[in-house]
Amino acid sequence: MPPLPEPPRRWWLLGLLLGLATPALAKPTGPAAFCAEYPTAPACQGTQPACTYCHVAPPQRNAYGAALEPHLAPGKPRPLSDEDFAAALPAALRAIATADADGDGAPNQFEVEQGSLPGDATSVPPSGVCGGGENPQFKVCQYDPRFVYRRMLSDFCGTSPTYVQVATFVELGNPDTQRAFIDQELDRCLQSDFWRGKHGQLWKVAHPKIRPIGSIKSGEDAGQIPLADYDDDYALFTWSQTDDHDARDVLTATFHVKRAGTNPTTYTSTPSLPSQTVDAAHRAGNMTSAWTLTSFVMFTALPRNAASQMYRAYLGLDIAKQEGLHSVASEPRDYDAKGVQAPQCAACHATLDPLSYPYRNYNGISGVLSNRYLPNRLELLFPNDVATLKNTPEKGVILGQPVNNLLEWARVAANSDAFAISTVTDYWKLLVGHAPLPEENEEFVRTWQAFRSTHGYRVQKMLHDLIRTEAYGAP
């Protein structure tokens, strides 16, 4: 199995776009280093800046890239290594923060914060006035409680208000009273099966993370080759997003969750489940579920797919799209001899391989040893593989931070900006209808920062904030 399920042509194109096929000089670590400096910039919310942020077409720089260049480790011989570049970028960004590289009148940092392009004079910060147009039904460009009431019932309860309900709501009169009523109704809807039941809205949010495949499902509605039960993954995910639970549990839980009943559907934590086989000391939420190990580790020695899927699913960082690259010096080491040191692979694998090492002892599919943590797994189960395979360490690196094992990996991931941003982005997309737009950025950033610091990662509390934003509540 190739290290990444990407057809060669796309890699070649990406390589060309990023200048990897030439000696110069776009840096795959640039976007991640940029976002570390500007974590609240619109270009860093649930995505990362494209190469066109700094380049016309790599290696040719646009006005912003050109303004940065002389401030990047001046005096150091070119080309800079990825590590030197990433280390020098923050100071260079600060050095030109108040300049106006593209001459459109808006300073660079202001453009970065407002979501326009600092290297393109035709891209200017939004005026801050939301679009015109008359709507007789609603107050356009202004938060409208009656609109929110209807929208909220539809989004969270799956129903439209009756004429009587709307009339009663309008009679509440005072907007504060109306908002309090909406909050109360939101709490009621968050208990509904439409929101939290089997195949409800929360399950839909989880689909791309879990990627169910019915033919190999075990348990309820088992497929023809029952290998693992992803209902457990949906149960932990839903549990982590409901009631007063910490959303980070989806990555860090050492317990499992059992679903029962309908209307209401209940989710209860439990120390063990017959369908789960990793011992409690080596569990990291859905990262080590039987389903994740079966479907993403499968038969591979070094589980790159599992690591990249978790990175994409829970941090919103897609390595195949060159997102979240934090190159580790001296990587990739290519312990499994897959040829990942080739120039067109190394840029991604310098991040992906150290991200994958902590999975080395988590076994996928192999009879009675399936879906378990096995110390010395590579030595035990892959004795005929290339000799260097057994040198694969369990220690790895995520987001530039060294970790000793997958549990530490999960903790660093769960506490990162990327996790909070990605979690709130999921709901922004579901409820507002799209990823946050530059003009919504201020509200979006306020929402994910409060989700983390004020609400202690409680999704339900964050949802009360979200439905109070203009992005949600202005028709």
Ligand SMILES: [Ca+2]
């Ligand atoms: Ca400018």
Ligand SMILES: [Ca+2]
């Ligand atoms: Ca501009």
